[in-house]
Amino acid sequence: MASNESVLSSAYLAVEYIDSLLPDNPLQLPFKYAWTYMLDNYTKFQIATWGSLIVHEAIYFLFCLPGFLFQFLPFMQRFKIQQDRPETWEGQWRCFKMLLFNHFFIQLPLICGTYYFTEFFSIPYDWDNMPRWYLLLAQCFGCAVIEDTWHYFLHRLLHHKRIYKYIHKVHHEFASPFGMQAEYAHPLETLILGTGFFIGIMVFCNHVILLWAWVTFRLLETIDVHSGYDIPLNPLHLIPFYAGARFHDFHHMNFVGNYASTFTWWDKLFNTDSQYNNFKTKGKTQEVKKTK
Template sequence: MNDTLGQIVYQPTNALEALWFNFVDYFGEDFLISYGTFFAHEIFYFLAFLPFFLCDFVHALRKYKIQPTKVNDWKTQFNCLLKVMGTHIFVQLPMMIVFHPAIHSIGLRARVPLPSGWYLLFVLAVSFVLEDAYFYFVHRFLHQGFWYKYIHKVHHDHASPFGMAAEYAHPIETLILGVGTCLGPFLLSRDLFTLWAWLAVRLFQTVECHSGYDFPWNPTKLIPFWGGAHFHDFHHETFVGNYSSTFTYFDRLFGTSDKYYARMEMRKKEEELLANKKAK
């Protein structure tokens, strides 16, 4: 590394790092931290939504839809798109620009050595845990009185959610929950590559969680305490319980998922009775 005009210039140590450094040098660190993060967010978000959008046109996949009688009509999806894009452009983008000096002052950089694969996985895992804890308590609070009636209720316009509705929310809610999204990367890494990697997996997780589809082959089912689409869909359908964004243990601990598990147990018994009748 060289010290040029008081700034450290890192030299790449592998091909991926060289590619990333060339990318950063071409667009510029300041541009990428604010505007680049906005464009990365848009790409990750809508690419995550695309496969679930296509599921609506594959008849064989209808059996995996959690609320099969609900149809994601074009008008609903178009109105959702307008609301989401409005929030992205007029809330998230200005927020990224306004807070750019503060983000830079705490040490977020783009042209720094990339994390090792293991450390990146560690940051992603811890980020999920931190964001989930923050989200549970804030989300539960947003279901109270004034906060629900005038702010969080917007997100519940979709009782049968679909992927794009993940960020369909009141601007104030977007700002509040955005804090939880940033906790892990800012506390543990402060490099743009890790922040974008986290954005990619977190956006896919929240889009999948709101997708309205529960596929038995989803690899996240192997992750302990993972909630998934079926768990969160219950929250949208009933407006109560299952407040966590990712995991189930906070809801289990505080009893806010009792109604969900009671329904699951009841449906299991109904299926067993039906199977027994068919067997006779």
């Protein structure tokens, strides 16, 4: 019987072989220059701290932008999930102020720990040790599976009637979510549910790029499910068992059920998606009645 090690090395060789058949990624060279420039001109502390802050802020507001603009485009209104609850200026402004507070007073102190984390675990920054894009994708998927599991159970616990009003009520202030609201939460919730983000990093991190790749994926996912719009041809729906905007939108509308962040399996397994399934079936029957 082959040992675990030989199975792993055969898998690695197979991946290397497939990689040799793939054409060179045209984006690789400019990315390599940019990465080397960054390493040559900034210290590891600056990269880990300010680099991570810039990646988080830029990605967050960039990904929120399309959903924010949809409210001004009449064409996009057909994709709005809760048609009877349009976005309000007052709500969005309140959300923006709370976000800035959370980003700079809760997340920034955590980001300041990134450098010490990478030093403690000897995580490399150099170009040669950077994992290839497909390994990075697989690592991000692994991080998402772990985060989703953590999120399902802790989020369900935060809904417990004895503690709901103290922490999670803040995130549920908006019954019809919008992208910017993804991180609108009580500071304690940011810490409790945010822990799930770091477990995958502990398990998989073998290069600083994974921190940035995983934060990008996680923000893209959480902003998409909070966007309030179910747009067609959304590439995120290519991910197997991806929950999507309708799934989490229902959680904000109904308060009960659909507790997972990224995937649908935990809710299916514990039957916490039953109200959502009934809601979907009712919607379909009404549509059939309308067309008759």
